[in-house]
Amino acid sequence: MSFILRQKMTGTSKFRHQITTIVGENKINLLCVHKNHSMKLYFTYLLFLASTLLLQAQNIADFEEFEFGDQPFLNGSDGSGGFSSGNIFLPNSFTDAGTFTFWSGWSISSDTDTTTAGFMNQYSAISGSGAEGSSNYAVSFVGGGSIMEVMEGANAVAGFEINNGTYAYLSMLEGDSFAKKFGGVDGNDPDFFLLTIKKFKDGVLSTDSIDFYLADYRFEDNSQDYIIEDWTYVDVTSLGLADSLLFTLTSSDTGVNGMNTPAYFCMDNVETDILMSNRDLSRTVHLNVFPNPTTDYLNFDWSAQNGMLRVFDLQGRLQLEQPLLAGNNQVDVRRLLSQQYVLQLLTKEGMLNRLFWKQ
Amino acid sequence: MRLFLLLMALLFSLVLFGQDTLLLPSVEINAAPIRAVSVGSNFQKWEQAAVSKLPVQNVANLLEQEAGVFIKNYGLGSLATSSIRGGSAGHTLVLWNGLPLQSPMLGLLDLSLLPAQTSEEITLEKGGNSALWGSGAIGGIVGLNNRADFDQVFRFSTQSSIGSFGQLNENAQITFGNAQLQSVTKFNHQEADNDFFYFISPNLPDRQQSNARFIQQNWMQDLYWKPNHKQSLAFHYWHQRSDRQIPPTNVQTRSLARQEDESHRFILEGKQIGKRSIWQAKVAFFQEDLDYFDEQILLESPSQFRTWMSELTAQWNIKKHHQVSLGSTQFFTSARTTNYAKGVQENRLALFASYRFQQARWQIQSSLRQERVDNAFVPLVPHLGIHYQLAQHFDLNLKISKNYRLPTLNDRFWRPGGNEDLLPESGWSQELGLEKRLVNNKFHLTYKATAFSRRIDNWILWSIREGQPFWSANNISKVWSRGIEQRLNSTYQHKHFRLIFNLGYDYIRSTNQVALEQPKTAVGTQLLYTPDYQAFGKIEGQWKGFLLSYQQQWTSETQGVNQIVPAYTVGRVTLQHSLEKKAWSGRLFFHIHNVWDSDYFIVERRPMPGRYFSGGIHIIFQKRTQTD
Numbered sequence: 001m002s003f004i005l006r007q008k009m010t011g012t013s014k015f016r017h018q019i020t021t022i023v024g025e026n027k028i029n030l031l032c033v034h035k036n037h038s039m040k041l042y043f044t045y046l047l048f049l050a051s052t053l054l055l056q057a058q059n060i061a062d063f064e065e066f067e068f069g070d071q072p073f074l075n076g077s078d079g080s081g082g083f084s085s086g087n088i089f090l091p092n093s094f095t096d097a098g099t100f101t102f103w104s105g106w107s108i109s110s111d112t113d114t115t116t117a118g119f120m121n122q123y124s125a126i127s128g129s130g131a132e133g134s135s136n137y138a139v140s141f142v143g144g145g146s147i148m149e150v151m152e153g154a155n156a157v158a159g160f161e162i163n164n165g166t167y168a169y170l171s172m173l174e175g176d177s178f179a180k181k182f183g184g185v186d187g188n189d190p191d192f193f194l195l196t197i198k199k200f201k202d203g204v205l206s207t208d209s210i211d212f213y214l215a216d217y218r219f220e221d222n223s224q225d226y227i228i229e230d231w232t233y234v235d236v237t238s239l240g241l242a243d244s245l246l247f248t249l250t251s252s253d254t255g256v257n258g259m260n261t262p263a264y265f266c267m268d269n270v271e272t273d274i275l276m277s278n279r280d281l282s283r284t285v286h287l288n289v290f291p292n293p294t295t296d297y298l299n300f301d302w303s304a305q306n307g308m309l310r311v312f313d314l315q316g317r318l319q320l321e322q323p324l325l326a327g328n329n330q331v332d333v334r335r336l337l338s339q340q341y342v343l344q345l346l347t348k349e350g351m352l353n354r355l356f357w358k359q
Numbered sequence: 360m361r362l363f364l365l366l367m368a369l370l371f372s373l374v375l376f377g378q379d380t381l382l383l384p385s386v387e388i389n390a391a392p393i394r395a396v397s398v399g400s401n402f403q404k405w406e407q408a409a410v411s412k413l414p415v416q417n418v419a420n421l422l423e424q425e426a427g428v429f430i431k432n433y434g435l436g437s438l439a440t441s442s443i444r445g446g447s448a449g450h451t452l453v454l455w456n457g458l459p460l461q462s463p464m465l466g467l468l469d470l471s472l473l474p475a476q477t478s479e480e481i482t483l484e485k486g487g488n489s490a491l492w493g494s495g496a497i498g499g500i501v502g503l504n505n506r507a508d509f510d511q512v513f514r515f516s517t518q519s520s521i522g523s524f525g526q527l528n529e530n531a532q533i534t535f536g537n538a539q540l541q542s543v544t545k546f547n548h549q550e551a552d553n554d555f556f557y558f559i560s561p562n563l564p565d566r567q568q569s570n571a572r573f574i575q576q577n578w579m580q581d582l583y584w585k586p587n588h589k590q591s592l593a594f595h596y597w598h599q600r601s602d603r604q605i606p607p608t609n610v611q612t613r614s615l616a617r618q619e620d621e622s623h624r625f626i627l628e629g630k631q632i633g634k635r636s637i638w639q640a641k642v643a644f645f646q647e648d649l650d651y652f653d654e655q656i657l658l659e660s661p662s663q664f665r666t667w668m669s670e671l672t673a674q675w676n677i678k679k680h681h682q683v684s685l686g687s688t689q690f691f692t693s694a695r696t697t698n699y700a701k702g703v704q705e706n707r708l709a710l711f712a713s714y715r716f717q718q719a720r721w722q723i724q725s726s727l728r729q730e731r732v733d734n735a736f737v738p739l740v741p742h743l744g745i746h747y748q749l750a751q752h753f754d755l756n757l758k759i760s761k762n763y764r765l766p767t768l769n770d771r772f773w774r775p776g777g778n779e780d781l782l783p784e785s786g787w788s789q790e791l792g793l794e795k796r797l798v799n800n801k802f803h804l805t806y807k808a809t810a811f812s813r814r815i816d817n818w819i820l821w822s823i824r825e826g827q828p829f830w831s832a833n834n835i836s837k838v839w840s841r842g843i844e845q846r847l848n849s850t851y852q853h854k855h856f857r858l859i860f861n862l863g864y865d866y867i868r869s870t871n872q873v874a875l876e877q878p879k880t881a882v883g884t885q886l887l888y889t890p891d892y893q894a895f896g897k898i899e900g901q902w903k904g905f906l907l908s909y910q911q912q913w914t915s916e917t918q919g920v921n922q923i924v925p926a927y928t929v930g931r932v933t934l935q936h937s938l939e940k941k942a943w944s945g946r947l948f949f950h951i952h953n954v955w956d957s958d959y960f961i962v963e964r965r966p967m968p969g970r971y972f973s974g975g976i977h978i979i980f981q982k983r984t985q986t987d
Contacts, residue, residue, distance in 0.1 A: 093828060100698070100774040104828040118656025143828045175611030176656070180921075180964070185609050186560040255921035256878040256887070258823070 059154065061086025061270040063136040066108045073109040073123040073139070077101060083108050083138070087154035087272040090138055091147055104143045109266075110135045117170040122264060126169040131161035131231040131268035138270075139165055142263040146247040147200075150272060155241050158271040161231040162195065164214050165264035172215050172227050172261060179260035180253045182217045183225060190218040191252040193227075193261050197234070199242035210236050214249075214265060231268060281345075281352040289343060293357035298331040298343065308346040313339065333358050393674050393684040393713050394457075394491050398724035399744025399758035401485040401792055401809050401844070410475050411518060411977060412906070414933050414950040416528055416549060418453075418481065418501065419470035424910060424931070426483050427844075427863040427895050428499075430470065431888050432961045435524070435553045435968055436573040436603060439471040443485060444811060445840035445869025445889050446498025449764055453501045454492070456595055456626050457670070458643050460503075461495060463692045463705065464664050466767035470501075472601055472620060474547045476518070476530050477579050478503040485844070486811060487762030487788045490726035490742035493688065493709055494765040494783070497815065505595055507541040507583035513982050520948070520975025524968065525552030525572075528975070537984065539585055547577040557609070557966035558958040568966070570614045573603030589633070595626040605653075608964035616653040622646060635676045643668040662696035664768070684713040694768050703772045707732050707765075722746040732765055737783055752796035756809075759789050766832070770819055776831035781819060784834075788813035804849040812841040814872075822877040835875060838886065842867035859899040859908075866892045878920075888924075888962070890915040904937040919963035927959035942982045949974035 063085045066074060074083065076092035083090045083106060090106035111124035123139050130137035140146040150157060164172075172193060175181030182191040193215040199206045212234050215227040236245070251261035281304070289300045302324060309331065311320035319336060324345050331343070336358045343354045396402075403426055415421045419439035422428035431448065432439040440448035449466040452459060453473070461468045475481070482502035489496045514534040521527055529548040536542055553571035578598045585591040599622045607614035628641040644667055651660040672686035690707040709730035716723040726742040742760035749755050763785035771779050792809035818836035823829065847862040869886045878887075885891065892915045899908035910931040917924045932951040938944065949972070956970040 095775070095828075097700075097774060102775055102829050116657060118653070118658065120657040143823075174613065175608060177605075177608070177611070177614070177616065180608070180610035181612055186563055253921070255919075256880065257920060258877060258879075260921065 059086045059272050061088045061272070062130070062134060062268060063108050063138055064130075064134060066136055068110055072111040073107050075101075075103045075107040075123070076105070077103075082106065082149075084151065085138075086270060087151045088157070088270050089149040089151055090140075091149065104141050105146055107139045107141070109137060109139045114166050116166070117174065117176065119167060119262070122165065122167045122262075124166040125231075125266040126164045126166045126229045127231060131163075134268065137163075137266050137268040139264060139266050140247060142247060142249045142265070144248075148245040148247065148270070150242055150244055154272040155243075156237070156273045157239070157242060157245055158237050158273055159233055159235040160270040161268045162212060162214070162228070162234050163231045163266045163268075164193075164228050165262070165266050168193070168214070168262040168264045169227055169229060179262065182215055182227065182253075183222065187222055187225075189252070192216050192218055192250075193252075194250045195265055196248045196250065197236055197239070198246045198248075199239045200244045200246060201240075201242055203243075205246065206239065206242075208239065210234065210239065217252075237273075281347075281350040285352060287345070287352060287354060289354050289356055293359045294333060295359050296332070296334045298333055298356060300329055302326055302329055302345070304347055304349060310344040310346065311336070312342045312344060314342070393682055393715055393724075394672075397484050397488055397491070397744060397758075398715065398722045398746050399756045399790075399792075400488070401756070401790070401807070403483045405481045407476060407479045410481065411530075412935065412946070412948070413475070414931055414948075414952065414973070415475045417471050417475050418473035418503070421475050421481060422470065422483065422501070424895075424912070427846075427865055427893055427912075428483070429888075429890055429893060429914065430961070432471075432967070433965045434568075434571065434606060434962075435555070436551050436571060437471065437606065437965070438469050440467055441470060441499070441501075442889055443499035444813065444842065444844075445838075445867045445886060446813075446815075447886075449495060449767070450498035451501060452492055452495040452497075452499075453503070455503045455597070455624065456505055456628070456641075457502070458626060458641065458645075458668055459493070459495065460624075460645075462647060462649070462664060462767075463666060463690075464649075464662060464694050464696070464768045466495070466764070466770070469620075472575065472599065473503065474530070474549070474575075474577050477545045477547055477577055477597075479506045480504040485809070486758055486790050487760045487813065488726075488742060488758075489740045489762035490711060490728040490760060491713060493728065493730060494707075494737075494763060497762045497764055497784075497788070497813070505543070505579070505581050505593075507536070507543070507581070507585070507593070509536065509538050509541055509583070509585060511537050511984050513984050514979065515981070516977065516979040518975065518977040520973050522551075522950075522973025523971035524555050525550070526973055527551070528973075535984065536583070541581075541583040543579075543581040543583075545577070545579040545581075547579075548575070550574040553606070553968075555968035555971065557969070559609075566609070568606050568968075570604040570616070571606035573601065575599070575601040575603070589631065591630045593626075593628050593630075595624070595628075597624040598622070599624075606965075609966050610964055613655070614653075615655040616651070616658075618652070619648070619650045621648045637672075637674040639670075639672045641668070641670040643670075660697065662694070664692060664694035666690055666692045680717050682715040682717070684715075686711050686713075692768070698774055699768075699772045699777075700774055703768055705733060705768060720748040737763060737765070738785065740785075752798060754794045756792035756794070757790070759787070761785065761787050762813075766819060770832040773832070775829045776821065778832045781832060782817045782834050784815050784817050784819055786813060786815040801853055802849070802851050804847070807844075807846045807848075809844045810842070811844075812839070814839050820875075820878065822875070835873065836880070837872040838869060839872050840867065840869035842869075855903045857901040859897070859901075861897040862895070864892065864894045885918060887920060888917050890917050890926075899933075904939075906933065906935040906937070908933040914961075922963055924960050924963050927957055927961075928955075929957055929959065930954040942980055944979045944981075946977040947974075948977065 076094035082092045092103060092105040095102040107123060109123040112128045113121050113124045114126055114128040125137055171179045172182045183189050192213055195212045195214055197210045217225040219225055249263050251259045253260045285304055287300055289298055309322050309324040310318060313319055338358050340355055340357050343356055345352045415424060419430045422441060423430040429442045430439050431442060441451045443451050453461060453468045484500040487497045488500060492500055516532045518530040527550050531546045533544045551573060554568055556565035556567050559566050580596045582594040601620040603618055605614055605616035605618060624645045626641060626643040631638040646665045648663045668690050670688045672684060674682060674684040676682050688709045692705045693702055695702040709728060711728040713726040724744045728740050730737040740761040740763060745757040747755045763783040765783050766781040770781055771777050790809055790811035794807045797804040815838045817834035818838050819832055820835050821830045821832050824831060844865045849860045851858040869889045870883050871880045872882060874882050894913040897910045913928045914926060916926045932954050935946055935948040937946045951972055953970050959967050961967060
């Protein structure tokens with residue numbers, strides 16, 4: 001993330017400020033005119049902008065809505081082809097040949113077994129629960145790569161919690177008949193188990209990626225070697241807009257038949273940004289907010305598509321949130337304290353910010 | 360005579376009847392004399408008495424130490440399979456009295472489960488000979504043969520030995536009978552803890568192997584009846600039970616896995632020798648259970664197969680130099696495991712013919728085989744073998760054959776990944792051998808060199824295919840194996856002193872001819888676990904009852920699944936002292952294995968033990984029961 005501040009004197013005692021925030025390929029502009037400028041105000045703007053990026057219309061997929069039958073997992077045997085939660089869809093490929101079943105992609109689990117090694121315990125996370133002690137989580141068996149689809153209404157993933165599955169964790173910790181114990185015979189092998197995340201946008205796979213080590217034994221000091229065993233947040237906002245994310249696994253323990261380390265990882269609390277500004281609408285959309293200052297209501301006509309309307313104070317704290325409708329909109333600000341606020345309008349097409357005074 | 364033929368017909372009809380009720384029984388053939396000698400082949404044979412003096416416990420040890428065969432050994436007491444002339448484990452056909460021992464489910468046999476001393480004769484024929492022996496006879500054929508000598512002697516022998524890592528080995532055998540009847544009972548018990556220490560690194564203490572204990576027992580009963588010189592009947596029964604733990608790899612903290620094997624094998628065979636013909640019939644039933652357990656990963660995998668076999672061969676001597684043999688084999692196999700959709704069955708029926716011409720300097724043998732598996736015909740396979748005496752003590756051998764290996768039941772029916780559309784692996788092989796002997800009354804030297812080439816198409820590999828998320832069996836590779844084998848065997852004898860000096864060297868390239876994504880394979884790369892060269896040497900001195908022997912074996916590096924397995928060399932020392940007194944004879948023996956305490960691996964991540972010892976006593980009592 002970077003910021004660009006442009007300042008221009010527009011009158012005898014007025015300054016025009018434009019702060020451009022750049023995140024990846026996205027830019028967010030905030031324009032305002034002040035009688036005085038001060039460093040305090042700039043910091044306020046910066047805090048606000050940073051906050052709006054992190055808080056803008058996020059949705060969390062925590063998989064808690066799924067219910068289980070006799071088994072503590074859903075592996076696609078119902079032929080659903082995947083699992084929807086929040087604003088994501090996790091595809092599942094399930095093969096039922098009568099006498100054997102086979103799945104890849106994603107399953108949903110509430111398995112709590114953290115001690116049984118091997119394939120028979122493929123659905124459990126090593127923490128024995130979902131993130132923050134929740135019940136449910138997603139498990140991925142990565143064949144060539146697992147896909148997470150970003151559903152209509154969202155256009156980016158902010159981040160998620162990641163953990164090792166028990167099968168992979170115990171395999172790396174103790175070895176099994178196929179895979180090695182990480183560190184090798186004497187504990188000095190520079191082993192790793194790496195999750196790589198890329199995005200698809202408009203059918204194009206990104207060259208940028210985010211790497212997350214599910215296990216890392218490459219340290220000179222072996223005491224620093226680790227295998228992830230707690231849910232760990234992975235921020236993927238830098239990937240920007242995405243139609244889907246691609247997850248692949250690589251391991252140092254690889255032979256002619258491919259990777260020996262079990263190709264599993266677990267995920268929970270997937271945060272998606274419902275709407276994320278990829279362009280500044282202030283140049284293309286005319287917005288007349290009135291009255292400004294106001295004592296009770298803000299009014300404006302909105303000619304673009306539906307979206308979300310938010311009001312932040314200058315410390316970046318969300319004060320109001322309501323749907324943004326095409327046509328006439330009215331915002332009740334009577335409960336707000338008397339001070340300056342930012343009105344933020346979010347749509348798929350982009351975002352637009354305006355300052356207003358509550359008296 | 361009529362009675363005997365009726366009996367043979369009855370034996371055969373039993374199987375034919377089973378064919379009606381059990382669909383089509385299938386079999387493999389063997390044991391007609393024309394097949395006992397394979398013209399043009401590189402052939403070795405070990406008698407039981409000789410094997411008992413060697414530092415070997417099982418057939419894997421014997422082939423490795425005495426024949427220079429590469430044995431892919433997962434560790435002391437663990438799985439051991441062979442690679443003969445660059446072939447896979449399934450390319451070695453193992454026969455017990457002429458009938459295949461291989462698991463039809465796995466297509467291979469664990470040679471560590473075959474005790475070396477429970478057969479009167481062990482043979483090794485290198486190179487393919489599917490025309491005579493059928494599926495799997497591509498790299499070589501190992502034969503375990505039980506036979507009677509009708510020498511009218513009561514014989515009892517017991518051989519007991521103990522060794523490092525809790526080794527205990529007991530062999531006992533009782534033989535008795537007269538000129539018409541003979542009974543041979545054999546018992547073998549082996550056990551070991553195999554809790555040896557192996558090297559980790561200079562800064563760390565050696566690690567002790569765990570979960571490596573094994574117990575194996577074999578009980579074999581042979582009954583022979585020879586009412587006259589033209590007729591004979593034999594019954595063989597072999598019960599085997601093995602319970603062994605599967606040790607962890609050196610990059611695995613622990614293992615709780617274990618494997619139980621139990622088999623019952625019955626063979627009934629009859630032989631009728633006519634004026635110009637030999638008729639032979641066999642019926643057999645083999646049942647084998649293999650149960651794998653690993654409570655650490657909650658795995659229990661039982662499996663069982665049953666095979667009914669029948670074989671009928673007839674041989675005619677036509678004039679002085681010509682022999683013709685016709686034969687039929689039938690196998691009916693049923694197998695079950697939790698990984699099959701249901702119990703599966705396989706019917707195999709094969710017809711073969713063989714012709715042999717013999718003259719003073721020439722021997723020519725040509726064979727042809729046609730096999731049908733279920734409703735599909737395997738392509739016709741021919742064989743031509745020529746032996747020609749170039750000069751006195753100078754021979755030439757030539758063999759050309761087409762050979763095949765049928766897909767195993769696991770290849771066909773395993774879920775997931777089994778492929779019922781698999782084709783047999785097949786291809787042509789050629790070999791040319793020269794043998795030169797120098798002989799005088801004190802010195803005997805044999806030099807033998809054999810060059811071979813073999814191409815196998817439709818090589819079956821398990822891999823993950825495009826668009827398929829699980830492993831499956833497919834005909835995806837072609838392999839070209841070629842090389843040269845050399846053996847120098849010499850013996851010098853002077854009065855009570857005998858000196859034996861043997862050398863062997865094999866150079867073998869066995870390369871993939873197709874580039875594959877998985878397993879990751881480039882054209883021209885050597886097969887996994889196939890050394891480019893092996894060499895071995897042996898020097899042995901014998902004086903009166905004393906014997907001192909030293910062996911050294913070299914094996915070049917091999918490519919493992921994950922890493923290169925470094926080259927290794929291992930030495931062995933044997934010291935024996937034999938005594939005889941009237942009806943009693945005895946032998947004390949002591950072996951030092953891996954005498955130079957090498958740290959080595961044959962299979963990556965599976966450490967082999969350092970120096971270890973074994974020793975014991977062999978006692979034989981024999982007394983003639985009848986005088987002529």
